[in-house]
Amino acid sequence: MNSTAKAEKKKRKFVTPKTAPYIFIAPAVILFLLFTVYPVISSLILSFQTTTGGVTEFAGLDNYRRLFNDPLFYQALGNTFIILIIQVPIMLTLAVLLAVLMNSALLRMRGFFRVAFFMPAITALVAYAIVFMILLDENYGIVNYALSLVGIDPIAWLNDPFWAKVSLIIAVTWRWTGYNMVIFLAGLQGISKDLYEAASIDGAGKIRQFFSITLPQLKPIFLFTFVLSTIGTLQLFDEPFILTGGGPNNSTLTISLYLYLNGFRYFDFNYASAIAYVLVIIIAVLSWLQMKVAGDKE
Amino acid sequence: MTTKKKTTNILKKIGLYTLLLIGVFISVFPFYWMFIGATNPSGQIFSIPPNLTPGDHFFENLRNLNETVGIWRVMMNSLIITLVFTLFSVIICSAAGYAFAKYKFKGREAIFFALLLAIMIPYHVTLIPLFQLMADLGWLNTYQAVILPNLAYPFAIFLMRQNMRSLPDSLLEAARVDGAGEFRIFFTVVLPTMRPALAAVAIFLFMFQWNNFLWPLVVLGSSDMYTLPVALSSLVGLSRVDYGQIMLGTTLSTLPIMIFFLLLQRQFISGILGGSVKE
Numbered sequence: 101m102n103s104t105a106k107a108e109k110k111k112r113k114f115v116t117p118k119t120a121p122y123i124f125i126a127p128a129v130i131l132f133l134l135f136t137v138y139p140v141i142s143s144l145i146l147s148f149q150t151t152t153g154g155v156t157e158f159a160g161l162d163n164y165r166r167l168f169n170d171p172l173f174y175q176a177l178g179n180t181f182i183i184l185i186i187q188v189p190i191m192l193t194l195a196v197l198l199a200v201l202m203n204s205a206l207l208r209m210r211g212f213f214r215v216a217f218f219m220p221a222i223t224a225l226v227a228y229a230i231v232f233m234i235l236l237d238e239n240y241g242i243v244n245y246a247l248s249l250v251g252i253d254p255i256a257w258l259n260d261p262f263w264a265k266v267s268l269i270i271a272v273t274w275r276w277t278g279y280n281m282v283i284f285l286a287g288l289q290g291i292s293k294d295l296y297e298a299a300s301i302d303g304a305g306k307i308r309q310f311f312s313i314t315l316p317q318l319k320p321i322f323l324f325t326f327v328l329s330t331i332g333t334l335q336l337f338d339e340p341f342i343l344t345g346g347g348p349n350n351s352t353l354t355i356s357l358y359l360y361l362n363g364f365r366y367f368d369f370n371y372a373s374a375i376a377y378v379l380v381i382i383i384a385v386l387s388w389l390q391m392k393v394a395g396d397k398e
Numbered sequence: 399m400t401t402k403k404k405t406t407n408i409l410k411k412i413g414l415y416t417l418l419l420i421g422v423f424i425s426v427f428p429f430y431w432m433f434i435g436a437t438n439p440s441g442q443i444f445s446i447p448p449n450l451t452p453g454d455h456f457f458e459n460l461r462n463l464n465e466t467v468g469i470w471r472v473m474m475n476s477l478i479i480t481l482v483f484t485l486f487s488v489i490i491c492s493a494a495g496y497a498f499a500k501y502k503f504k505g506r507e508a509i510f511f512a513l514l515l516a517i518m519i520p521y522h523v524t525l526i527p528l529f530q531l532m533a534d535l536g537w538l539n540t541y542q543a544v545i546l547p548n549l550a551y552p553f554a555i556f557l558m559r560q561n562m563r564s565l566p567d568s569l570l571e572a573a574r575v576d577g578a579g580e581f582r583i584f585f586t587v588v589l590p591t592m593r594p595a596l597a598a599v600a601i602f603l604f605m606f607q608w609n610n611f612l613w614p615l616v617v618l619g620s621s622d623m624y625t626l627p628v629a630l631s632s633l634v635g636l637s638r639v640d641y642g643q644i645m646l647g648t649t650l651s652t653l654p655i656m657i658f659f660l661l662l663q664r665q666f667i668s669g670i671l672g673g674s675v676k677e
Binding site for chain 2: 115120121139143207211214223224226228234245283335337363369377
C-alpha cells in the first residue's frame with residue numbers, strides 16, 4: 101500500500117526523474133536559443149542584405165564581393181596573420197622553455213614563481229593595454245629610457261607601422277606566456293620519469309632528452325595551446341583598440357577591429373556581418389587543419 | 399657527491415634562478431609601474447629619469463578620477479554585473495551540466511553537440527544581431543543587456559558536465575530512495591559535493607565578466623552605466639589625458655582580482671585554465 105501511495109504521489113508530481121533533465125537544461129537551452137542560435141542565423145541573413153536609406157533588401161553575395169575587393173580588409177587579414185605567425189610560436193617556445201626551467205629539480209619556491217608568471221593572465225586586457233601604452237611611450241616611456249641607458253635611440257613603438265606590430269606582439273606575449281607555461285608545466289609533470297632514466301642510461305644528454313622525449317610527449321598540449329592561441333589571436337580586439345587604435349596607417353588593424361569599426365562606427369551592420377562570417381570560416385578551417393596535421397603525424 | 403659535481407650544481411642553480419628572476423621581473427614590473435603611477439601626479443609618470451617610488455597623490459588621483467568618470471558608480475556597475483552574472487551562470491550551467499552527465503533523455507547528444515559547436519564560434523558573429531535585439535527590447539544601457547547573452551556559457555556547461563560525471567550514481571540513488579525530489583537532490587546533494595568544481599567555474603566566469611570589454615562597450619552607451627574596462631578605455635580617448643587617473647583606474651580594476659588570486663591561487667589557476675589542466 102505504501103508503495104502504491106508513493107507511485108500515485110509521483111504521478112501527480114511535475115518533477116520526476118523523467119522530466120527533471122528537461123527542466124534542468126531548460127534555462128540554458130532557452131538562453132542559448134535566444135542569445136546564440138538566433139543571432140548566428142540572423143547575422144548570416146544580415147550578411148546577404150544591404151541597407152540604404154533605412155530600407156533593407158536582399159543583396160545576394162554583394163557584401164562578400166565587396167569584401168574581396170576591399171584593400172582594408174586584406175590589410176586587416178594580413179596584419180592578423182603576421183601577428184599570428186610571429187607571436188604564437190614565440191610565445192609557445194618561451195612557455196615551454198619556462199616550463200622546463202620551472203620543472204627543474206633544483207628549483208625551490210616553485211609556488212612563488214608560478215604565481216608571478218601567471219599574474220599577467222588575470223589582468224583585464226584593457227588595463228594591461230593601457231599600462232603598455234604608457235611603458236612604450238616614445239618620448240617619456242620607461243622602456244625607451246632603459247634602452248637609452250645602453251645607448252639605443254628612442255623607438256617609436258606605437259607611432260611606426262613596423263614597431264606598432266612589434267608592440268602588439270610584445271604585449272600579447274606578456275599577457276599569455278605564463279598562462280601557457282602553466283599548461284605545459286602540468287604536461288611535463290605528467291611525463292613518466294622512467295623515460296628519462298632509460299634515456300640517460302642509454303647515454304642521451306639533457307638536450308637530446310628534451311628533443312626526443314619532452315617535445316614528443318608534449319605534443320597534445322602543443323596542439324591544444326596552438327589551437328587556443330590561434331583562435332585568440334584571430335579575435336584580437338582589446339589590445340589594438342587601446343594601444344594603437346589600429347594605426348598608424350592601419351598597420352595594426354585586425355579583423356575584429358575592422359568588424360567593430362564597420363558595425364559600430366559606420367553602422368554598416370550588413371557588411372560587418374559578412375566580415376564576421378568570413379572570420380568564422382577562417383577559424384573553422386584553421387582549427388580543422390591544425391587537428392588534421394597533428395592527427396596525421398601520430 | 400664529489401665537490402666538482404657540487405660546484406656544477408651551484409652554477410646550474412645560479413643560472414636557473416637568474417633566468418627565472420628575469421622572467422619574474424618582466425611579469426611583475428608592469429604591475430609595480432601601475433601602482434607607482436596610481437600614487438603619483440600625471441607629470442611624475444613621464445619624468446626622466448623615471449620615478450620608481452610610490453608618491454602621495456593617491457587620494458588626489460582618486461578625486462580626479464571620480465570627477466572624470468564617476469569611479470564609484472563604475473565600480474558598482476562592474477561589481478553588480480559580475481556578481482549577478484556569476485551567480486546565475488553557475489547555477490544555470492551546473493544544472494545543465496548535471497542533466498547532461500547524469501540523466502538519459504531524448505535529444506541529449508544532439509543538444510550537447512550543438513553547445514560544443516558554439517564553443518568554436520567567435521562571439522563576433524553574434525555581436526550585431528544581439529545589439530539589434532537589445533535595441534529592439536529597449537535594453538541598451540541596462541545591466542541585463544550585459545548579463546543575459548553569456549549566462550548559458552557553453553564552455554562552463556561543458557566543464558560542469560565533465561566534472562559531474564565523477565559524481566557516484568549510488569549517492570543519487572540513495573537520495574532518491576530516501577524520497578528526495580530531483581530538485582532537492584540537485585541543491586542539497588549535487589551542488590555541495592561539487593563545490594571545488596563550482597568554485598573553479600565560478601572564478602572562470604567571474605574573470606570573464608569582470609574583464610569583458612567588447613560587448614559592454616557596444617551596449618553601454620551612457621557613462622553612468624559603464625563598467626571598469628569601458629570607463630578606462632573612455633579615459634584613454636580624452637584629449638587631455640591625466641595618466642595618474644588612468645593608472646589608478648587600471649589599479650582599481652586589477653587589485654581586487656589580484657588579491658583574490660593571491661588568496662586562492664590554486665583554484666584560480668585551475669579555474670582560469672578552465673579545467674583544461676588537471677593538477
